[in-house]
Amino acid sequence: MGIIRTKDVVFEYIRRDEEGNVEGIVKAVDNVSINIKQGDFIAVLGHNGSGKSTLAKHMNAILNPTEGTVWVDGMDTKDEKEVWNIRQTTGMVFQNPDNQIIGQVVEEDVGFGPENMGVLTKEIWERVEESLRAVGMYEFRKHSPNKLSGGQKQRVSIAGVLAMHPKCIVLDEPTAMLDPNGRKEVIRAIRGLNQVEGVTVILITHYMEEIIHADKVFVMDQGKIAMEGTPKEIFSRVEELKSLRLDVPQVTLLAYELQKKGISLPNGILTIEEFVEQLRLTMTGRRTTVE
Ligand code: ADP
Ligand code: MG
Numbered sequence: 001m002g003i004i005r006t007k008d009v010v011f012e013y014i015r016r017d018e019e020g021n022v023e024g025i026v027k028a029v030d031n032v033s034i035n036i037k038q039g040d041f042i043a044v045l046g047h048n049g050s051g052k053s054t055l056a057k058h059m060n061a062i063l064n065p066t067e068g069t070v071w072v073d074g075m076d077t078k079d080e081k082e083v084w085n086i087r088q089t090t091g092m093v094f095q096n097p098d099n100q101i102i103g104q105v106v107e108e109d110v111g112f113g114p115e116n117m118g119v120l121t122k123e124i125w126e127r128v129e130e131s132l133r134a135v136g137m138y139e140f141r142k143h144s145p146n147k148l149s150g151g152q153k154q155r156v157s158i159a160g161v162l163a164m165h166p167k168c169i170v171l172d173e174p175t176a177m178l179d180p181n182g183r184k185e186v187i188r189a190i191r192g193l194n195q196v197e198g199v200t201v202i203l204i205t206h207y208m209e210e211i212i213h214a215d216k217v218f219v220m221d222q223g224k225i226a227m228e229g230t231p232k233e234i235f236s237r238v239e240e241l242k243s244l245r246l247d248v249p250q251v252t253l254l255a256y257e258l259q260k261k262g263i264s265l266p267n268g269i270l271t272i273e274e275f276v277e278q279l280r281l282t283m284t285g286r287r288t289t290v291e
Helices: 052-057 080-089 106-116 121-134 150-162 180-195 231-235 238-243 250-260 272-283
Strands: 004-016 022-036 041-045 067-072 090-093 168-172 200-204 216-221 224-229
Touching (some): 004 052, 022 067, 052 168, 121 150, 150 168, 168 180, 231 238, 238 250, 250 272
Parallel strands (some): 041 200, 041 216
Antiparallel strands (some): 004 022
16 A cells, blocks of 8 residues: 555535535545555646645645545544644645744754654754755754745755655645745755655646656646646646646647647657757657657
């Protein structure tokens, strides 16, 4: 069984009036069954309101399914006895770093999580150091978080989660409020967590270029998993992505348009480097087959 598994999960938000009568029901997650392997880098895409955040909140028992079951490292999230263990297994990082940083000094902030878990002081400092190094913020350990850029703050909040030694980190649009540089820094840090530290990463985003390194992508639409595959597989399905109101990366679109005009290029080109290389093969007549 994977580190995070959901089976037939449905979640409904119920809106009530003052007397408690049901005014409306929104089915935010609609019959989702997924299985995420330990160590995977998973990306979740989808336009606004497609259910990404609601699904994410099931991964550390912030929400419980209306129907179906969620297991985190084998623990059923409906089991109240396991909530503490579940929250230590899966850490969450949200959009706005300002809401997540509470310490006056960076290293203090990162130490709060392990301190609350009852980790011994000596070990807390080891964890703070290792976590800040992992996100490239060690040299800022004595700084005030208020003075940091958005990307730096977000990396500090990621370090704060990392210091709790989770097996899995769920990041809900962690770059949405950042400038392009901040976004790059944060994505680099997230990739490091996955590749160097071996943490399972679930990255929710609507920036297509952030998902090209994922092992697997889920695309959500109206609460359902509408598409599932490797980035290459997903980006090969340009028309479907457009119909789900997602922006396809420009280089992928360009390759797709050229293909339509009869120029021989493979499907699902994701980067400029790849595009240039493939175009060179085509132009020099060295391409034998198109996969
Ligand atoms: P996403 O993260 O993909 O934008 P959400 O999970 O936030 O999607 O929302 C999915 C659906 O649930 C949307 O229709 C949204 O309006 C609705 N929704 C989200 N949060 C609440 C809430 N607290 N109460 C009622 N409806 C909600
Ligand atoms: Mg959301």
